[in-house]
Amino acid sequence: MQNEILFTVLALIAIVSSIVMISAHRPIDSALSFIVTLISIAALFGLLNASFLFVVQIIIYAGAILSLILFIIMFLNIKDENLPDEKYKNRWLLATSVIVAPFSAILIDLILRSDIATNSVPSESFGGIKDVGLMLFSKWILPFELVSILLLVALVGAVTLSKRSE
Amino acid sequence: MSVLAILLLAPLVSALLIFLINILFPYAKQYLYTFFALMGSGVSGLLALYVGYYSYFEKEVFISHLFTWLSIGNFSIEVALKADALGSFMLLFVAPVSFLIHIYATGYMDKDKSYGRFFAYFNLFIFFMFLLVLADNPIIMFIGWEGVGLTSYALIGFYFKDIQNTYAGNKAFIVNRIGDFGFLSALMLLFLEIPSGGFSFSNIFLNLAQMEPSSLTLIAFLLFVGAMGKSAQIPLFVWLPDAMAGPTPVSALIHAATMVTAGVYMVARFAPLYNMTPEISLIISYVGALSALLAALIATRQYDIKKILAYSTMSQLGFMFMALGAGAYSTALFHMFTHAFFKALLFMAAGAIIVAYHHKQDIRELRGIQLPKIFKMMAIASLTIVAIPPFSAFFSKDAIMGALFVNGHVGIFMMAFVTSMLTAYYMSRMMFVLFFSKSKQEAMESPKSMLFPMMLLAILSVFAGFLNFPEVFGGNMHISHWLGLPDRAVLIPHAKELALMGINTFFVLLVIYNAYRKYAYTETIVTQHNDGLVANKFYIDALYQRFIVAPIAIISHFFEKWVSQFLIDNAINWSAFGYFKLGEIVAKAENGNVRLYALYMLFGVVFGFVYLYWSLRGAL
Amino acid sequence: MSLLSAIIFLPIFAAIFLFFVHLHINLVKIVYMIVTLIVAYLAMKLYIDFDAFSSIQFIEHHGWIEQYGIHYHVGVDGVSLGIVMMNALLMPLVAIALYKQRDKRGYWINLLFVQGGIMGAVLALDLMLFYLFWELMLLPIFFMIGLFGYGKNNFISMKFNIYTIFGSLMMLLSILYLAVEHKEQFGFYSFALEELKNITLTTTESLLVFSGFMIAFGIKIPIFPFHTWLSDTYRSAPMGIVIVMSALMAKLGTYAIWRFLFTLLNETSQELAPYFIWLGLFGLIYFGISAISQTHLKRMFALSSASHLSLIVVGFFIYNTYGLIGSSYFIVAHALSSAALFLMVAMMYERVQTYTIDSLGGIAKVAPLFALFFAFFALSIVGVPLTAGFVAEVLIILGAFEYDTLIGFFAATSLLIPMLFMFKTISKVLYGETNEKTQNFQDLRAHELVAIIPLALLILAMGIFPNYFIQKIEPTAKAFVDKKEAVYYE
């Protein structure tokens, strides 16, 4: 019961803050409300006993990535008058929402109709770092290694693109 | 090689030789051409006499098989020559007359730049004419038939520097081809009716009885359409007056004596067929009568000496068709026989006048010409054509009148009678205007090479009639018996025949006197007004122009401009153009805005899911 | 390499060789002459060795794309023989006549290529092989028009190309459909003519397959209403390719009707025959009348060709012995006449630089030989007796009358309509007074005579002694008709 209430609250926060994120005029506002979304999602992770992922979410997302975004926003230092003049922003938002509505409605309907829930009881160690780590290094070793290459690619790419030409 | 093959090929060989000389040695001497030309026609002329002799006296039928033209399955078309009585009879006047006109032409065409070319065509013409006459097979006959048309076309447009002459040639060939269209269609239908045994005349006639009457009628009619074209009958006669654009020997040989009579010959050839289709015979009679009357009427108002003769030819051919329609085939052929002589003579005389007076052809300008020899010859020919006894045409025309009288169609007979009066009128008019005038025009007489053949022909014109001396005068109709054609005409009682002759001659003389009063030593021909229906040839050329030639040009333009280009091609081009426009619209959607691209993706996603949901509607 | 392959590939390989090896233009012409003469020699050999009474012969059969049952399968029979002979004969003659006018390597290379392509298409007995050559021969034509054409040649060659490829693609679909059907019914793919004719199709299927083929053939021939590429293309194309198109390529379309449609879809062809006969007759009259108002020689002769080709189509669809023989004879006869006439037009253009009828005149006076041959070939197009066209037309008309009297009459109008414009043309071009363009008109030169005299003699020979030539076609035609009747009476 307690979980349900918490979930509802967090879900509401996540949704509201994400809506604020996409509708705020200034990117800095968006970024700040996005942090709220990320943290509420992290909280939901916690609610689901995924403690390790909770930590990762906070550190990487709310910590690293968002800092990076904020840093970029500050670094580029876009003045308000230089921001895109989004005259029809609200109409766009509304129209897109209408368009996307069937998609979400159908997906939600399919989810509701499907028989996915098993409601297994998790073990003690579930969601902990050891549990996840074991899984990562046993079953998912190949994707893990590949991701490292992916990061390398991104790194090389970022360097290639960002460095000033001689 | 058989006689017939030599007879046929001699003119061809000489034509080819002349042609080759003309190409290879452009500056060859004229006598070389003369030699070959006369050789070719002379050889065949002699052989024709030979064939005629044996055919007449020995009843011999000459046959010569050359090669197989076509053989499909068990049906073959042979190139075979056959000179039966009819063929020999044709040869008998075609070949000698050709030869005579050749001689005449050597004089007429003397010093002409295209001397060689002329004789090449001329000999080629004789070849085709012989092929037409001798063919034992309608298809081969058709080849000759078209061939004479072709050479006629070439000769009409002989003086091609004036493009109008070549247009006249075109007109002749095109109108002839309309007839040929009928002829060939008839042959095809006939061919399909023959079950087996080849497509020779004899075999066709053998099988006539088994054929359906309706298809026989159609075939007979179509054949006659062919004859109409070649023999210048209504409505396909318009080419003949224009064909006078050619050199006069051409008019004499092709458009008077030989080619134009091919239609008559062809109908006579198919006599057994026409005997089975009386209704077509009647049509033939009527067409012949109308043509004769119309041509005679027009001739009374013509001023061009050759055109008068051309209409006269048409008119005489009308007589022959009347006879054919009445079933008097041998009578028609006999008239053709005499006609060949006197009409050739008339033309040759006209040619002599034209040469003498520096290519003047208008009788108004030729008043009072002074050519006594020519006058004599022309007078003989004129008397012949108006059928004054005892000139040859008297017998032949009279036989026709008799046959028509007996045949019982009063309308036709009356038309024939009126025509014969008109003939007398226009011939006298021409003669009196030319020779009986107050003004005098002196000129050189013609060379011997022109006069000699004319004399021969004059003699023939006078005496040829005796070959078929009617029984009423104690004759025995040699030619009719020789030909042995299946004549339908009943014999006319002698008393009636004599009365007919008398009345006819009386009226003719009356008309001549009338004409003398009107035209001899007067200025009537100049002062006479010249408009109205008859003078304008009943507006027939204009009608053809307005209702056939002009519409075809308009339709052609319409097809090409409006249907092909505007309708079809534009539709294709516009669809391509529209496609480009559509492409530009699509390109506007791909305008480079990345958010729109994302939106399109979203559309795709939403559509996919809506589709998925819809397709799962049963399972949910 | 055996005979047919040599005939097909010798010109193609020669073309490729000439493309890569830059020879002097005179050498190119010499190679062209040698190759085409060899082909002509081989074709003569083929003609002599050809046995009229056996059906398809000189067969070569090799695997090509095995999984799909596509074979290199060529052979010759009475009908294809005619086109092969024409192709082999015309190519050297074209070169003899035009060699002085054309000093571009590409011209001769493309002509060689197109010769090979047409040979291949005519001789192919495998549908895929046929399609290959059918498309391949387009390419040189496309290049020729684009490279050496007149006027808006780019646009026109593009339009021509797109137009014809549209047809080809429709045919491709039909071919593929047949092959797939063969797989459904017999368990394996096949593109061989002999095997594909065994499949059974429903009415709708065969109608669709038929129309796929027919669109391709109809465009190539062309029959109404697919003709709008025609007059512009002929007008714009250089003469070598005009000759190829009118004398060979268009004939190929009609040939293909017989070879493929009558073999594969015999019953459908019979059912649809009346429509195509009427369409052909309409085309005969329509094109003929359209030609009357033309003032451009090439356009006029283009429409005239179309008119006659419609008659050939009629002859084929009549589908009796006379019609088939007549049409196949007409294919050859018209190839000769139109090629010769277009050659004459080319020679004329070289001298006066114009194709407009109205600006000519009086040529007969200054160039009697030219006039003679021009008139002769023009008359042979009209189909006067003693020329090959006459024999063919008579046979087709005979066939038409056998089929139906009314159709016979319409077919017989072919005696009339071409005449209407041809005689006007002869008059305007050859006769009348000379003008400043034509007064210095040079008469035919020796090499030009060498090129056209064989054509003239052949036209005459085929017109006077048709039996000798028809014996090569007749058994094939009879076999087809017998088969049709067998089907009919079943």
Added chain:
Amino acid sequence: MSNTFIALAVPALLLSSAIFILLFGLSSYYTKNRGYFITLATLFVSFIFASLGIGTKFSMEILPQIFNSMVVYDTFAATFISLFLLGGFLTLAIAKSFVDKTDFFTHESFVLLLFSLFGMVVLTMANELLTAFIALEIASMSVYILVGLNRNSLKASEAFFKYLLLGSFSASFYLLGMMLIYAQAKSTNLDAIAEYILHTELHSQLLILAGSMLIMITIMFKIAAVPFGAWVLDVYEGASLPITAYMAGVFKIAIFAFTLRVFLQDYITFDSVYDPLIIGGAVVTMAVGSLLAVIQTSVKKMLAASSVVHSGYILIAFASIGEATASAASAIIFYLFAYFISAIGAFGVLSYISKGSDKLIQYEDLNGLAKTRPIIAASLTIFMLSFAGFPSTIGFIGKFYILTSAIEAGYTALAFFGAITAFISIYYYFKVIAHLYFKEAEHVEVHYGYKVSLAFIVISALVVLWGGVGTSLLFDIPGINELNAISKYAVESLGL
């Protein structure tokens, strides 16, 4: 050599070579030429390795204990890997002038190229959704960066931006789809999913349907099917020519390799559900692609638009997979080969004549090329003919297989539409030929140099021709039959 060794060696070689160049590029011994040849050598050697697996039928999981059945190596993979390694090799070989003349093509570019090929290799072998996704991302990201290499060019950076943005967008659909499938099937292994589908009813497959729909959307995005392929014109235009060739020819093959695997293993059961969608997609793709292609004035953009059309053709074959599995699948492989060799050749020619510059080649720029550079013009002509599906080129055989498979599957109307599109494509492909041969240009003596690039262009052209008519009758060189056999084996090795 065992297959396991090859399976490991090929990606390992690519990877190690990439890392080697990355480090080597920092040293003073590094010159661009050395980097270039090392890359070429790597590609060639790995191609040789991979091609050992062609033509025999085998299928094995690579180190199943360690990699947990996430990757398999079979003839299918070997065939595709050889294909795009060859493609990469040819692209790079032809692009020598581009490599030399551009300063932004640094050693990192070689590295990224090798990384992208590595990603593709893994993608082809992947038998698990997440592995496939990462491999796809490795390849994609490398390509994103390659597109944006010329960071001073507005066009290139814009293309990079659009590609990255939309690519990430579409990738998130993949992830959502994977999540839904995992939610239902409790596994992301393709075999396991197939097993699950086989043993359950439709009502417990709902999320798999939805998920596979989402994954399909990503694939559609990558192969530039309408309406997901709107990026393709912009990105192809913005990217440098060799990169465009690489995307059009090589990358697409890898995408299709994965797609084909997924289709043949999982989707095929939902055939009836997806076929209408794929057919619709094919039709719209072909229609829009050819509409865009006809109006272009630049050859490169025309080729970009036409690559959309070619994707449409391949979608025809995909639609036919359900009913005519064997012929459709091998038709796809053959067509991919046909398209890639022609595309690499065509873009290579453009790159060759633009001499590495950023210039957008217009039709007019080709004028008169036949006079000055007949060999180049002839090669480009051959490539265009192949694109247009003109007989005697490999493109025709490819189209022939595709249309045949469509008809065999009963989609005659679809084949008809394909033929119509091919007919329209005649216009824009022949326009190139027309400009090459028919239009005159003021004669400028241009020295292109780079005989090697030229040699590879000509080789590609010969391959295109040989693939169209080739038969072992004439010479003992593998021709159409052999290529066909290879694709057959590849398909069969999937164990169907």
Added chain:
Amino acid sequence: MLKAYMILSILLFSIGIVGLISRRNIIVIYMSIELLLNAVNLSLIAISADLAESSAQVMSLIIIAIAASEAALFMSLFVVLFRNRASLDANLFNILGGKK
């Protein structure tokens, strides 16, 4: 409970799509993409909890890593774009496209 989480995740995903398409500011667009990935992650964790099996957690861990690499690219994108055009308005980048 799993379905509730998944529905939430779908909703967040949809919001992300809306943001991505509607906004012109590239930074906001980027954040929308991150939201999409987070939405997927949320569901994965929920599934993992429901299954009591941590594979899905590993997946979401890997997705976070992918997101990080994407972040790197986007950062450099911002730099490149801003350097070239001094703006981050998505609408401004339209020199390419299907037009002629």
